[in-house]
Amino acid sequence: MRNRLAPLLWSAHRLVRAVRPAPAGSFRILLFHDVAETDLPAFAALLSHLADSRRLIGPAEAEAMLAGNAWNGGRLPCLLSFDDGFASNRVLADTLLAEYGARALFFVCPGLMALDHDRQRQAIVANIHDGKGAADDRSLMGWDDLEHLRAHGHVIGNHTMDHLRLTRLTPAQQAEQVGEAARILSSRLEATDWFAYTFGDIDSVDASALSEIARHHRFCRSGIRGANHRAVHPLALRADHVDLASPPAWRSLAAEGGLDPLYRHQRARLDAMAYTAQYSPTSV
Ligand SMILES: [Zn+2]
Numbered sequence: 001m002r003n004r005l006a007p008l009l010w011s012a013h014r015l016v017r018a019v020r021p022a023p024a025g026s027f028r029i030l031l032f033h034d035v036a037e038t039d040l041p042a043f044a045a046l047l048s049h050l051a052d053s054r055r056l057i058g059p060a061e062a063e064a065m066l067a068g069n070a071w072n073g074g075r076l077p078c079l080l081s082f083d084d085g086f087a088s089n090r091v092l093a094d095t096l097l098a099e100y101g102a103r104a105l106f107f108v109c110p111g112l113m114a115l116d117h118d119r120q121r122q123a124i125v126a127n128i129h130d131g132k133g134a135a136d137d138r139s140l141m142g143w144d145d146l147e148h149l150r151a152h153g154h155v156i157g158n159h160t161m162d163h164l165r166l167t168r169l170t171p172a173q174q175a176e177q178v179g180e181a182a183r184i185l186s187s188r189l190e191a192t193d194w195f196a197y198t199f200g201d202i203d204s205v206d207a208s209a210l211s212e213i214a215r216h217h218r219f220c221r222s223g224i225r226g227a228n229h230r231a232v233h234p235l236a237l238r239a240d241h242v243d244l245a246s247p248p249a250w251r252s253l254a255a256e257g258g259l260d261p262l263y264r265h266q267r268a269r270l271d272a273m274a275y276t277a278q279y280s281p282t283s284v
Pocket of ligand 1: 083084128159163198199
């Protein structure tokens, strides 16, 4: 269905965009997980397109835009983010990201990183894939990898200790999952401003989790589609999951905001939660 629908939706989106462009100073955060070898051509094409149109920004530029600073490159720039800390992310950073000079966000789970290979494989299925699918040979990056990424200008963010769904936990457990990961990241690397909650959908976060996140971090990235700009609450940042296995027109639609109208209610709910959360950042 995506094959037939995407070109139609894409044309419709271009028409709407011409009439109602994204607010000035907007940027998007693109969301990826493990990038398999078979997905590399699609990822390379996307990266090349963004770089050619001067639309690739790093975390520092995104933070500056959230503070109201203008971006002098192409229209609607994109920040790349990678969730879960898969080992393939390190390979990508050393090859395609380095080739295009892209600086990205990598969200990791210190509790899963500490597991031995077999237990980590099981935890990838149970916790990251929510019990779906079978274990394979994929593994997660280690601390050396994260130090290497940091040395090359990338930013490491908190993705909870063990990749549990925060809305299934008590406030005390939420505090443990968010706070302990923040503490470990801070002691092994340095305190990070960035957090991404697990699973990314509107039912996977609540106001008490956001309050806990705000105690340790400045920015919380969701998985809810939309543009980011200075009027968006820093705890309610939007992101676009880009399925690299989908048809090219569908990928463009996702990355350019063509699916945004479908997420209006989720964005409103997320904003309401962010404004309810007790915003009291403290050092970790
Ligand atoms: Zn995740």
